[in-house]
Amino acid sequence: MARSGGSNSSRPARKSGRPAPRGRSAPRGAGASPPRPARERAPRPEARTFRLGVVPGATPGKWIAAWRERVPAVTLELVPLTVAEQHTALTEGTVDAALVRLPLEDDRLHVIPLYTEVPVAVVAAESHLTAAEELAVADLAGEVVIVPRDDVLRPVVPGGVAPAFDPPGTTADAVATVAAGVGIVIVPMSLARLHARRDVAHRPLTDGPPSTMALAWLREGDTPDVQAFVGIVRGRTPKSSR
CATH class of the missing domain: 3.40.190.10 (Periplasmic binding protein-like II)
Known part of the structure; x- marks a missing residue:
């Protein structure tokens, strides 16, 4: 008995196309999403x-x-x-x-x-005026009253003695002169503390000019x-x- 010479058409046909590799994006077309714009950095505030x-x-x-x-x-x-x-x-x-x-x-x-601020009288550490805890303007009569060029109080001391020398340029210079045993200077409390030295002392001036x-x-x-x-x-x- 002769064998049948039929073809293999009964077998399922192989697919001719290969599957697209994973991860490859579809080609951009009319329906593709537009690219995202780059983020702009916020300007730094000016110092x-x-x-x-x-x-x-x-x-x-x-x-x-x-x-x-x-x-x-x-x-x-x-x-x-x-x-x-x-x-x-x-x-x-x-x-x-x-x-x-x-x-x-x-x-x-x-x-x-x-x-x-309370005004104070800055005096030499050995001055007799340091015996009191506080002073009045009247207590300064007869004292040499030094008023530096940068004075801020414009003190008036009845009976005070004007210096025989030119006014010091600064309060610091005036305090140094007081430390040498010459005169007194009237300043706000904060300036007395600013220019404090071991050879001077200060006492509140109860009726002096405030600042x-x-x-x-x-x-x-x-x-x-x-x-x-x-x-x-x-x-x-x-x-x-x-």
């Missing part, structure tokens, strides 16, 4: 500096500490000023604000009085940084409103 003028005797330490805690992004720069320079520094914009001594009369300025410290700034320069410092000085908390 700022708050310039605070400080006259001799001012003690802003606790306020500076509070500023660094509350406004760390803004550098606080201390600018030393003499009392003679304080007005010009404010009106010409050398400083943003300043701790000053009154009087300071100018309608262009905001001025907030802070505290008033008031204040915070001042230009009305036209009333910036958020200025108001932040004003709030610190006034004792406002970070959550307090103006």
